[in-house]
Amino acid sequence: MNQSLRSIRLLLVDDNPMMISGLKMLLRQEAGIYICGDAPNGKEALEKLEYLDADIVITDINMPVMNGIELTAQIKIRFPLVQVIALTMYSDPIYVKDIMEAGASGYVLKNTSRAELREAIMLVAADNTYFNNEIAGSVLDAMLDFPKTKNNGFEESHLVTLTEREQSILQLSSEGHSLETISRKLALQLPTIEMCLKNIYRKTNTKNNKELLNYGKIHNLIRSTPA
Template sequence: MAKIQVLLVDDHQVVMEGFKARLDNETNIEVIATATNGADALKNAEQYQPDVVLMDISMPEMNGIEATRHFRQHFPEIKVLILTMHDNREYILQVMQAGASGYILKEVSAQEMVQAIEAVHQGGRYFCRLVADTVFAAPIEPVEPAQAVLTALSRREETVLRQVALGKSSKKIALELGISTRTVETHRQNIKHKLNMNSTAELTAYAVKENLI
């Protein structure tokens, strides 16, 4: 089986070497290149064509959020997995809206890091538990229990939510379910309304947290 080709991006050399050492122990993952900022990451991506980019947010010249937008535009086939110390909700949502496939914190275990890389490489999404909890923190008003919210969704809405969380477009979901794109869009709006969410990033994080994918 071919190894998952990873581009590692972090502006702290010691930190980057530590993560590279972690991944070098894995039989199914290979770090083929490194970069210290988003601009260099894009150049290396063009040269090495990695499967997954494991990237920090705070970096000089071009940060991870901006770089993620460029990856989505110029290298849509390359999956971006954010690996950072920032657990700020705004950062998380900005990066996911920019096109990242996952978000994990630097404190996660080597095993979870590998799981995240494998998940996004296979076309899925991945959030570590703390990130998912941060996205759904509700400091002002208590929210309904997750199961109660889930039961408010119809079976078809749950199916659509699962497909959305996997990063599929409304057109692709419509083809797979045998319904119109307009119907899928209606389901998506209904789901957002029922869950009181405004973005695809929030829906994705919710689906991951509730183990729908």
């Protein structure tokens, strides 16, 4: 989906009508986001996806008829281009692990701010993943079954993988390009580049560009370029 051409189309799925109503009020204030429909369970969501041109499904996990985990798995089979963000009250890593393994790209708690929910939507729409800050650490611990070792001050984790877009941003950054230049080279809006970069920081557990580039060199995420 090209964000510059149209709004991000959302399908909201939750068995609580008040939650659906609240989300509509919250997200309708956001530019570039359009709610194309809603459903009270996974079964009805799948039926609506047959005719609604949704980009992202935002779903609760615990619902009657078909829960969010089953819904996510079916979406990835039947509508592989549709992204899924879980929006739930559950912070238990086992729920995160199950729905991410089913194919979700984001996990946000229901007490999140409007700004953070928008950030999650924008990142997932740009083919990235997003974890709520409150659960990010426990999520990695739950999903990783690899030993961690210290390497020049960084915790090495084999789960850290970058999307093709994130890899391109990291590579161009390592070559000394500004965010504005990277935006032009990749034909992406500057806010999208900034959000992708923030996601890379989160994935690599780095705080600034210097740490990130050092991490990238240590973990062979940056290609050497001819002098």
